[in-house]
Amino acid sequence: MADLKLTDIKKAYGNVTILHGVDLAITDGEFVVFVGPSGCGKSTLLRIIAGLEQVSGGDIRIDGQSVTNVPASDRGLAMVFQSYALYPHMSVYKNMAFALENMGLGRSEVDKRVRRAADMLQLTAYLDRKPRALSGGQRQRVAIGRAIVRDPKIFLFDEPLSNLDAELRVATRKELAALHAEIGGTMIYVTHDQVEAMTLADRIVVLRAGVIEQVGTPLEVYNHPANLFVAGFIGSPRMNLFPARVADAGGVAVGSEMRPIILPSTGHAVVGTDITLGARPEHIDVVGEDQADIVITLDLVEQLGGETYLYGSTPGLPQLTVRQHGQAAYDRNQRLGLRLKRDALHLFDADGSAIRIR
Template identity: 55%
Template sequence: MAEVELKHICKSFGQVDIIKDLDLTIDHGEFCVLVGPSGCGKSTLLRMIAGLESVSRGELFIDRDLVNEVDPVQRGIAMVFQSYALYPHMTVAENMGFSLKMAGEKKGDIHNRVTAAAAILQLTHLLERRPSQLSGGQRQRVAIGRAIVRNPKVFLFDEPLSNLDAELRVSMRVEIAKLHMELGNTMIYVTHDQTEAMTLADKIVVLRAGRIEQVGAPLQLYDDPDNLFVAGFIGSPKMNFLDAEASGPRSVRCADGTKLSMAGLSAPLSVGQKVTIGIRPEHLKGRTDADLMLPVTVDVVEHLGTTTYAYAHTTAGQTITVELGDERTVRTGDRLELRFAAADLRVFGQKGERLR
């Protein structure tokens, strides 16, 4: 295990700044997920930690050692890529042990470490097969096993599940979570999929345009986002947003004229102040302590078996998503009176900042 610390890290390609004065500490044994939209810099940041990209400015520490100028092979890291990158002419065992062979390890030690890694990943019965004889999930486990045998201080994962189908993605998420619990190594994982981030991470780092928007535990970011971007990015379906303006110190009027009272705001709003109101789809129906109401008309209904989603619009034409639980009687064109609690509302200013 090892701590990873980034101090004022910057990365530029010519005149273009990709990573902008970034500070981050990843603790010993932590599973940290870097998440954000395409082009936010998450893969570039991971490659800088790996040593595959140079640091333009700032300091990068692994296990308290400054590694800015240290070669990748000497950093104590192992990386799992989006592409499996397996040698097609080698068996599973040979693929897993190849880096150890190149490092001059003894055959007996290679065998023992490959066998141990295969047992962890349930690959023992596949050791003599070649990659062409494996499924996508099995190939990804081999790629992970190739990293495990090196006994690294830090595991780096660069969108390792993006080539898998939906069912395999779910099962591999579970396998990676189990792997972290068993090994206890520091793991840094890059994805654009916020579901992977929510289910795997001890700590999520939300990136946008080369900057950190918020760092925290998954449920902390879900329940208490710092800004409009994080509120909209974390959660599936995403948080609903309604344009509104303050009608009093702790009340607002939505675009359709609906008045909502705010709970828990420490600073009063100014009358006429433009704000955005956020509320999660699951908070819009079924609350016994609901004290607010918003009328909507249903446009589309999705029945997913375990739950139902209604996509609707307010009288002002603003779209809204409602999670209806096991309700199956709602139809397109129905008019609903959505009831919810003031405590479930989140308020954001004109620049997207959270108003608390």
């Protein structure tokens, strides 16, 4: 277990810059998730931490020691790969023992550690099997087991669940959370799946184009997205974003069809400037047209059983999404009045940065 400090990490391949100076501190025992769209640099950042890639600039410290120029094999970290990277010619036992043998541990210590990890991951019955004789979920657990036995300073996970089917993914996600609760190591986890990020993380790091957009607990990121990108990226379905203008103190005008919305505060926004108003789909209520901020025509209704998604449009605005609890009977082309929840709205200035209003 250890803490990690990244200072101004830069990475470029020739003319292409992948990371533009990343600063991040991760404390001991923390579960941190790097999330972002593909190509944002999250995997590169993880591999730089691992030592599998060299930085173009910046410093990496583990427990205060700089490891920037230490090769991967000497950093004392363990990694679970997206492909699992199990050694196909070795049994499950050998796969887990390999690193321990490299560390020069005695046979009995190796055996003790492997059996403990196997027990924890319910792999004891499969120790003599080769990876190809295992199911996807079992392989996944072997990959995790291979990391656990090392008792590494930091666990690194590179999209470890993306090769599993949906059901197994949910189950393994829960196991991972339980595992972190049990062994409590520092863990860094890369994913493009925001559900994994929200459910697993102590803190989420949102990356885009080699830059950290926001760092925070899952609910901080969800409730107070730092900018338009994070607002759009975190939350499913996506937050509705409307072009708007600050009408006067406490009021925001959206489009031409919409009445001005009176907010408790518009923060530091200057009257008359263009801003963006954000409302998550669950923060929009269906109301009678007389109380409505906006009236839309329904384009599509998705019934998920437990909840219902409504997609509607109105001239001059992008299509918007409304999430309703339970099942609701709506028809296509039906007119629907909508009202935004005043206490849950988000404002973003012309640069896309969030305007603090709560």
